[in-house]
């Protein structure tokens with residue numbers, strides 16, 4: 340039987356998560372502004388590893404990195420009507436400088452469309468400038484009114500990844516969305532996070548978008564978390580910000596635009612989805628320490644045990660593995676506890692008998708299994724186990740996600756499913772907003788949207804919308820969300 344316990348993880352997820360953020364050294368929540376937390380070194384190292392992957396993907400796909408100011412003049416912010424309506428209630432204002440009120444008030448960017456697009460209109464001149472692709476990784480500010488939670492819903496998003504592109508046609512913008520989806524797939528694989536993509540309903544699009552896609556993961560308590568979005572703006576923003584280009588035949592056209600956004604929610608998903616009652620379980624790709632070596636010295640042979648441990652560490656480091664020898668003067672049991680909490684994927688235990696027999700004990704964090712390995716086979720075995728841990732985390736999470744997606748034909752059935760295990764419930768839908776909103780209310784759940792790509796969204800033949808009884812056009816996904 341597996342020793343892995345996930346009782347608190349699933350039944351008291353909120354408490355488990357909040358405690359872990361602090362005990363595992365991710366963030367300190369005691370900063371005196373609600374929704375703004377302090378990153379700690381260990382948490383930041385994991386986040387930097389995630390960021391490194393995204394950055395290299397952005398560069399690989401031809402996005403140039405830019406860095407815009409954090410403040411936006413009110414006058415620029417106010418140019419796209421839907422966008423203002425969506426964000427107005429969520430922005431922090433800068434109204435004074437020193438003792439004087441500002442003539443033009445400034446907002447702290449909640450995202451950067453209204454900062455970037457006035458500049459795009461200066462930069463983009465001709466069809467030869469297109470496609471135009473940039474990204475930045477910055478802090479953004481949102482006065483969130485829903486319950487704040489570390490990494491998940493914060494008021495200062497400290498790692499906001501935003502890609503903005505401009506194109507000469509709707510088709511080319513659609514190609515960009517496809518590329519975003521591919522980048523996202525690679526990232527999700529890298530983090531061992533299975534997910535679903537849904538096309539948001541009209542009433543829940545990103546403010547100003549023509550359409551929005553959301554990527555959701557399944558949290559331990561059966562609620563979903565949106566960890567990425569891609570939006571096709573069509574020409575909504577280019578008209579408002581006058582972003583035009585000259586075509587080959589000399590006419591002036593508005594560009595088509597897209598964006599792709601993510602945040603430290605990615606780290607929240609990694610912590611939440613892979614963890615267990617002992618703490619975090621980090622995918623080797625992002626673990627700051629992939630292997631921790633714990634020497635178990637006995638009187639008189641301490642020096643031998645420590646030098647054996649360091650020797651193994653040197654060999655692993657030479658092989659490109661992130662390794663740490665825990666030489667603290669505390670009991671080994673205490674060390675195990677700490678590194679399990681911090682999610683280090685592999686632990687190597689070495690005692691006097693291992694030194695003598697030229698062996699070591701390898702303990703996996705994901706399954707808690709131990710194996711004894713010959714000295715000469717350690718590097719190879721560590722490599723193999725790190726890969727296996729990654730696969731196991733992915734497969735375990737995928738099973739969890741799949742077992743939390745169910746279909747229902749009626750509201751009653753959907754309600755029963757939510758009672759039982761929450762998760763995502765797919766329900767036939769006629770496509771009318773009023774029916775969608777009524778289902779949201781009855782189920783006390785959000786419509787994530789319809790499955791994407793759209794071929795997967797069509798309702799089974801003959802199925803009916805449970806609200807109005809008309810023939811269903813889609814299946815719509817509902818979930819309780821973070």
Ligand code: 5CA
Pocket residue numbers: 449450451452481483490491492493494496500501502545565566567568570598599600601602603604
């Ligand atoms: N301009 C677009 C694309 S860059 C945009 O802002 N989209 S967004 O509002 O959906 O945000 C992108 C992603 O940021 C979301 O998918 C979510 O993962 C993350 N995010 C949004 N709000 C917060 C928040 N308050 N705390 C943490 N992450 C957030």
Ligand code: ZN
Pocket residue numbers: 768769770771774804805806807808809
């Ligand atoms: Zn209906």
